[in-house]
Amino acid sequence: MMRLMGALLLTAGSSALGWAAVRxxxxxVQDVEGVMAGLALMERELGWRMSPLPELFGQAAxxxxxxxxxxxxxCAQGTAxxxxxxxxxIWGQAxxxxxxxLEEEERGCLEQLGTVxxxxxxxxxxxxxAHALERMEGCRNQAREERKRLGKVYxxxxxxxxxxxxxxxx
Amino acid sequence: xxxxxxxxxxxxxLPQELYRAVCALSSAQLEQGEELRLRRGRPPxxxxxxxxxxxxxxxxxxxxxxxxxxxxxxxxxxxVVDQLRQGFVTLxxxxxxxxxxxxxxxxxxxxxxxxxxxxxxxVACPVEGVAEGVVGQLWSxxxxxxxxxxxxxxxxxxxxxxxxxxxxxxxxGGRRPLRVGLADERGEVAAMWQGAPQFSVxxxxxxxDGCSKAEGLSMLLRGMNPQVLAVDEITHPSDAAALEEAAGxxxxxxxxxxxxxxxxxxRRPVYRRLLEGGVFRRLVTLRxxxxxxxxxxxxxx
Numbered sequence: 106m107m108r109l110m111g112a113l114l115l116t117a118g119s120s121a122l123g124w125a126a127v128r129x130x131x132x133x134v135q136d137v138e139g140v141m142a143g144l145a146l147m148e149r150e151l152g153w154r155m156s157p158l159p160e161l162f163g164q165a166a167x168x169x170x171x172x173x174x175x176x177x178x179x180c181a182q183g184t185a186x187x188x189x190x191x192x193x194x195i196w197g198q199a200x201x202x203x204x205x206x207l208e209e210e211e212r213g214c215l216e217q218l219g220t221v222x223x224x225x226x227x228x229x230x231x232x233x234x235a236h237a238l239e240r241m242e243g244c245r246n247q248a249r250e251e252r253k254r255l256g257k258v259y260x261x262x263x264x265x266x267x268x269x270x271x272x273x274x275x
Numbered sequence: 276x277x278x279x280x281x282x283x284x285x286x287x288x289l290p291q292e293l294y295r296a297v298c299a300l301s302s303a304q305l306e307q308g309e310e311l312r313l314r315r316g317r318p319p320x321x322x323x324x325x326x327x328x329x330x331x332x333x334x335x336x337x338x339x340x341x342x343x344x345x346x347x348x349x350x351x352x353x354x355v356v357d358q359l360r361q362g363f364v365t366l367x368x369x370x371x372x373x374x375x376x377x378x379x380x381x382x383x384x385x386x387x388x389x390x391x392x393x394x395x396x397x398v399a400c401p402v403e404g405v406a407e408g409v410v411g412q413l414w415s416x417x418x419x420x421x422x423x424x425x426x427x428x429x430x431x432x433x434x435x436x437x438x439x440x441x442x443x444x445x446x447x448g449g450r451r452p453l454r455v456g457l458a459d460e461r462g463e464v465a466a467m468w469q470g471a472p473q474f475s476v477x478x479x480x481x482x483x484d485g486c487s488k489a490e491g492l493s494m495l496l497r498g499m500n501p502q503v504l505a506v507d508e509i510t511h512p513s514d515a516a517a518l519e520e521a522a523g524x525x526x527x528x529x530x531x532x533x534x535x536x537x538x539x540x541x542r543r544p545v546y547r548r549l550l551e552g553g554v555f556r557r558l559v560t561l562r563x564x565x566x567x568x569x570x571x572x573x574x575x576x
Contacts, residue, residue, distance in 0.1 A: 156354075189290055192345065226353050
């Protein structure tokens with residue numbers, strides 16, 4: 106009975122690790138899509154109403170969910186009360202605090218965008234947003250591809266590793 | 276608002292170190308503060324009682340000046356590009372930042388400032404009640420006359436116009452409030468900040484800013500059904516044409532003009548046309564004598 110319980114626990118634990126890896130792939134896609142939705146909204150609003158950034162960040166926060174919403178919300182709060190800080194530092198802090206599940210490529214793209222926003226005329230910022238969206242789209246496609254390709258592999262590996270351990274140990 | 280509080284409020288756009296240095300000046304200096312001056316390589320200074328008082332602080336660097344613009348625009352430079360092109364940015368509270376430096380040009384037109392050299396922050400401290408002695412003379416029964424305010428620069432035309440707008444808009448003294456449309460091209464009368472006037476211009480006043488006076492007057496006339504239209508500094512023939520159009524629609528007008536007297540006005544084509552057309556019925560001439568402002572109201576036939 107104890108052996109059976111142990112075998113079950115090993116398999117379940119190992120499978121959970123596999124599913125966690127799958128979950129990370131899904132979270133990355135979700136966060137990239139959330140950030141893209143916010144940036145796309147900002148691009149449209151900049152092209153039309155030329156709203157100030159605190160307002161744009163607030164709208165992006167309302168239009169998104171989860172960590173991307175938290176990220177835009179932190180930017181909105183920070184820019185509404187600058188208190189001597191620069192947008193670049195607020196943007197960087199928000200990226201840290203919101204803990205977006207992004208890879209280096211997406212993170213680098215956002216960090217670069219943070220150096221442009223708020224410093225130039227509307228059209229230049231809109232172009233920077235469009236460029237960032239283009240890059241993010243590439244990242245999203247890659248993330249989706251990885252989720253599709255590696256998702257099943259990780260799940261299967263988790264279960265298989267559990268079963269292997271059971272056979273090996275018992 | 277006390278002037279000391281206004282100075283510290285205006286100084287909030289400065290980097291923290293400079294802000295602390297300004298607020299560390301003596302109360303007597305802050306109470307008379309009119310402007311803050313930032314020049315590269317020099318410590319920030321407060322203009323008060325006719326002279327500049329340096330703060331006990333390091334010299335200003337260009338990064339400080341850029342940060343002031345970032346703070347003033349709430350990290351949204353695109354919202355103040357037009358103002359930057361004109362060389363000033365309006366802050367919450369009606370304070371105004373004047374910018375100076377090297378202009379970047381594209382196709383012959385100034386686009387923005389490539390390098391900032393200095394910044395002047397004019398501390399706003401609006402004066403209410405200056406129109407009290409004038410407003411009664413602009414009425415005839417239940418009718419308000421179209422009025423031109425005339426004075427040399429710095430004599431207080433804009434202050435008088437703002438207070439007239441407020442007084443007419445709020446009514447009182449047995450007079451009904453009037454709907455006032457204010458075409459505030461340079462934002463000097465109402466000092467709009469994110470859609471809200473920073474100076475008191477009355478509860479029945481609609482302000483159009485960010486566009487030319489002629490455009491603003493025309494839009495107000497078409498869209499807001501004003502009883503009075505107010506505009507600061509008529510200088511261009513298109514402004515005069517817009518005023519003539521409005522006068523033809525039965526709207527009372529309030530406008531200001533640079534000039535030393537009626538004769539001076541009649542010499543200049545833009546104003547001569549308005550006077551000959553009977554657009555204005557009252558002329559208020561402002562004079563500053565020994566630090567005291569005096570107003571003279573006369574009828575225009």
